[in-house]
Amino acid sequence: MTAKATSESTWQQDVIDAEGPVLVDFWAAWCGPCRMVGPILDEIATEHPEKITVLKLNVDENPNLAMEYQITSIPAMKVFSKGEVEKTIIGAKPKFALEQDLAAYIA
Amino acid sequence: MRQVIIIGSGPAGYTAAIYAARANLEPLVIASSVEAGGELMNTTEVENFPGFPEGIMGPDLMAKMQEQAERFGAEVLYDDVVELDISGDIKKVTLGSGATHEAESLVFATGSAPRKIGIEGESRLSGRGVSYCATCDGFFFRERVIAVVGGGDSAMEEATFLTKFASKVYVIHRRGELRASKIMQDRAMANEKIEFVWNSEVVDILGEDAVTGVVLQDTVDGSTRELPLQGVFVAIGYDPRTHLVHQSLELTEHGTVWVDGRTSRTSVPGVFAAGDVIDPTYRQAVTAAGSGTVAALDVEHYLAARGDAGLPATEVAEIDGLADVGVA
Numbered sequence: 001m002t003a004k005a006t007s008e009s010t011w012q013q014d015v016i017d018a019e020g021p022v023l024v025d026f027w028a029a030w031c032g033p034c035r036m037v038g039p040i041l042d043e044i045a046t047e048h049p050e051k052i053t054v055l056k057l058n059v060d061e062n063p064n065l066a067m068e069y070q071i072t073s074i075p076a077m078k079v080f081s082k083g084e085v086e087k088t089i090i091g092a093k094p095k096f097a098l099e100q101d102l103a104a105y106i107a
Numbered sequence: 108m109r110q111v112i113i114i115g116s117g118p119a120g121y122t123a124a125i126y127a128a129r130a131n132l133e134p135l136v137i138a139s140s141v142e143a144g145g146e147l148m149n150t151t152e153v154e155n156f157p158g159f160p161e162g163i164m165g166p167d168l169m170a171k172m173q174e175q176a177e178r179f180g181a182e183v184l185y186d187d188v189v190e191l192d193i194s195g196d197i198k199k200v201t202l203g204s205g206a207t208h209e210a211e212s213l214v215f216a217t218g219s220a221p222r223k224i225g226i227e228g229e230s231r232l233s234g235r236g237v238s239y240c241a242t243c244d245g246f247f248f249r250e251r252v253i254a255v256v257g258g259g260d261s262a263m264e265e266a267t268f269l270t271k272f273a274s275k276v277y278v279i280h281r282r283g284e285l286r287a288s289k290i291m292q293d294r295a296m297a298n299e300k301i302e303f304v305w306n307s308e309v310v311d312i313l314g315e316d317a318v319t320g321v322v323l324q325d326t327v328d329g330s331t332r333e334l335p336l337q338g339v340f341v342a343i344g345y346d347p348r349t350h351l352v353h354q355s356l357e358l359t360e361h362g363t364v365w366v367d368g369r370t371s372r373t374s375v376p377g378v379f380a381a382g383d384v385i386d387p388t389y390r391q392a393v394t395a396a397g398s399g400t401v402a403a404l405d406v407e408h409y410l411a412a413r414g415d416a417g418l419p420a421t422e423v424a425e426i427d428g429l430a431d432v433g434v435a
Contacts, residue, residue: 031243032148032166036141036185059246070317072247072338073234090234092141094187096203 003045003054008062014055016083021105022053026076028060033092034075040095048106108209109135111406112200114188115216117145118392119382119399121172123214126403128179135208136183143185144169145218147392149240151268156392191351193378212377212409214402219345219383228312236318237339241265245272253338254279254321256309262342263291270300279304281326312339347384361387371402379405
């Protein structure tokens with residue numbers, strides 16, 4: 001399963017008003033490490049559908065959100081809980097390392 | 108059990124895989140889950156790889172190398188080695204997924220990782236204005252003032268690339284002259300957005316949640332001063348990635364894996380090393396590829412001498428589809 005895309009127009013309902021934790025992957029097509037980590041996040045989303053929602057935000061198409069959340073390096077993965085950033089992971093990591101970082105949500 | 112496992116998927120790893128695959132050794136390449144393709148994946152145009160007179164994008168070059176290795180039967184796994192047991196005759200590799208693989212021989216081609224300056228603000232602000240990859244992060248510094256730290260080819264390449272986004276790019280170098288090749292220097296010096304800051308060392312990076320400036324120390328008179336800016340790209344060189352083997356293989360004074368003369372033989376029989384991880388000096392895509400060739404040929408000889416490779420590789424290659432006949 002591929003994680004769904006979110007955007008500036010759906011951000012409020014997708015992320016801010018969401019009930020459970022939402023991991024947002026800030027990415028871009030020209031970012032090599034983003035292309036590597038994308039499928040890993042898809043796997044994590046598939047394996048824990050009821051624990052965490054995984055969404056992708058293209059920073060080229062949504063520059064205002066990238067600026068608002070002070071993104072200066074991608075991939076950047078932020079876990080939102082009740083609309084607030086609860087955790088930030090910067091840089092592509094292997095699956096086992098991401099699972100450790102996200103243990104509080106998916107373990 | 109495999110005849111050979113290759114750890115790493117840069118020019119050294121994939122070239123070793125091409126040669127080993129053509130010798131019917133059916134290599135398994137552990138490519139890494141998120142860094143497959145190696146350092147060239149983070150570069151833009153590669154202009155000095157022979158055979159590409161118009162230049163080629165780094166990621167495209169690596170995709171072609173992988174395709175070439177797979178065409179001859181190399182198997183590529185997007186996983187990471189978390190444990191390596193090379194003490195015995197059979198080498199054992201444990202991956203991040205938990206899977207284990209065994210082989211009679213191993214090519215260690217893990218390359219190198221960007222060197223850190225080693226100051227407090229650097230790790231604290233990493234990903235918050237401090238970056239090691241201009242092509243990944245330059246986009247976020249549109250109309251900002253930034254600095255590239257370093258004086259080599261990669262520093263010049265990054266500085267030139269970053270002028271596409273930034274309003275100004277300082278190149279901070281601790282000496283009064285550059286280490287970079289003439290063509291890269293000339294290109295950077297001709298760029299009006301680039302300003303060189305000579306004889307200066309970055310001793311601190313300032314900012315709470317985002318970079319606001321750097322503290323520079325003059326390497327001649329020792330004086331310090333602040334330079335306000337919003338981004339720092341570190342390009343001061345690379346360190347060989349030896350963390351998997353620093354206990355088990357002999358290293359050199361440079362921290363690279365020791366190999367015997369011009370061969371790829373390490374201090375452990377059956378373990379061969381190639382590419383940036385053995386090279387403190389040249390570290391080019393082409394030299395790494397050449398080094399991968401050496402490793403694959405050394406593996407062939409090693410397996411043949413063990414007797415279990417059976418026929419010399421060239422003869423095996425001629426018996427199409429019977430690659431396994433020689434295996435004892």
